[in-house]
Amino acid sequence: MTNNKNNIIIKNLHAKVAGKTVLNGVDLKLRLGKLVALMGPNGSGKSTLANILMGNPEYEVTGGQIIWQGKNILKKSIDERARMGLFLSFQYPHELPGVNMYEFLSTSFRILHGDEAMKDFDTKLTNLLQKFKLNEKFLDRNVNVGFSGGEKKKNEMLQLALFDPKFSILDETDSGLDIDALKLIAKNVNNIRTPNNGFLVITHYQRLLNFLKPDEVHVLVNGKIVKSGGVELVKQLEKKGYDWLK
Numbered sequence: 001m002t003n004n005k006n007n008i009i010i011k012n013l014h015a016k017v018a019g020k021t022v023l024n025g026v027d028l029k030l031r032l033g034k035l036v037a038l039m040g041p042n043g044s045g046k047s048t049l050a051n052i053l054m055g056n057p058e059y060e061v062t063g064g065q066i067i068w069q070g071k072n073i074l075k076k077s078i079d080e081r082a083r084m085g086l087f088l089s090f091q092y093p094h095e096l097p098g099v100n101m102y103e104f105l106s107t108s109f110r111i112l113h114g115d116e117a118m119k120d121f122d123t124k125l126t127n128l129l130q131k132f133k134l135n136e137k138f139l140d141r142n143v144n145v146g147f148s149g150g151e152k153k154k155n156e157m158l159q160l161a162l163f164d165p166k167f168s169i170l171d172e173t174d175s176g177l178d179i180d181a182l183k184l185i186a187k188n189v190n191n192i193r194t195p196n197n198g199f200l201v202i203t204h205y206q207r208l209l210n211f212l213k214p215d216e217v218h219v220l221v222n223g224k225i226v227k228s229g230g231v232e233l234v235k236q237l238e239k240k241g242y243d244w245l246k
């Protein structure tokens with residue numbers, strides 16, 4: 001028996017962006033302990049779904065529900081959702097000029113985990129910098145300013161590992177990564193996985209999923225899930241592309 005309190009349930013979700021309908025009734029369940037892959041061609045609405053899960057106000061929900069911890073979370077703000085354990089790793093991480101990395105990480109960590117947890121913060125952070133092969137000087141820089149594509153993605157994954165969310169959404173974390181960075185990130189994500197956290201991994205390539213081994217694979221086309229399956233579906237898509245599903 002799965003307890004619905006441990007799931008994020010997306011029901012018949014409809015949404016618009018910049019006046020245009022992008023999601024046309026998405027149904028999807030995310031479960032603690034599971035890694036769900038969401039694939040689909042460019043422009044199919046994957047990032048829109050990710051942004052709506054996190055509560056980005058630029059995206060207008062026109063119908064449906066997102067239930068987490070037994071509550072419809074659609075009216076909750078981004079920071080409330082973060083405190084409820086949701087985390088989004090951006091496809092295009094934002095540069096924050098004037099915001100120091102250490103300040104950003106420590107302030108966010110304090111908000112999420114409280115003053116008491118700060119006693120372990122520096123040890124955790126140093127440990128994670130090593131795991132992601134990042135230099136201590138990284139912490140003196142401004143968030144994402146002048147970072148390479150790989151450093152930006154590593155920064156997203158460092159936050160994921162540090163903040164220890166219940167559900168993580170990884171939006172095209174693999175894009176722009178060389179194979180070594182990809183393997184390093186995949187290894188760290190695999191290490192973070194426990195029966196008490198869940199992942200939605202968005203990608204349109206096989207290569208990240210070769211390392212992450214999804215429990216379920218769903219394909220989004222024109223704002224609707226058109227096909228669901230297991231890892232075998234990833235191989236099928238790699239061979240046949242997406243046209244046969246349109």
Ligand SMILES: Nc1ncnc2c1ncn2[C@@H]1O[C@H](COP(=O)(O)OP(=O)(O)O)[C@@H](O)[C@H]1O
Pocket residue numbers: 017018022040041042043044045046047048049058
């Ligand atoms: N902030 C935005 N402003 C205007 N149009 C957007 C915005 N975000 C997404 N769109 C449009 O919504 C559609 C779906 O985009 P997106 O969700 O980014 O797709 P995917 O991530 O699957 O490539 C596209 O046509 C895209 O141009």
Ligand SMILES: [Mg+2]
Pocket residue numbers: 046047048091171172
């Ligand atoms: Mg996208």
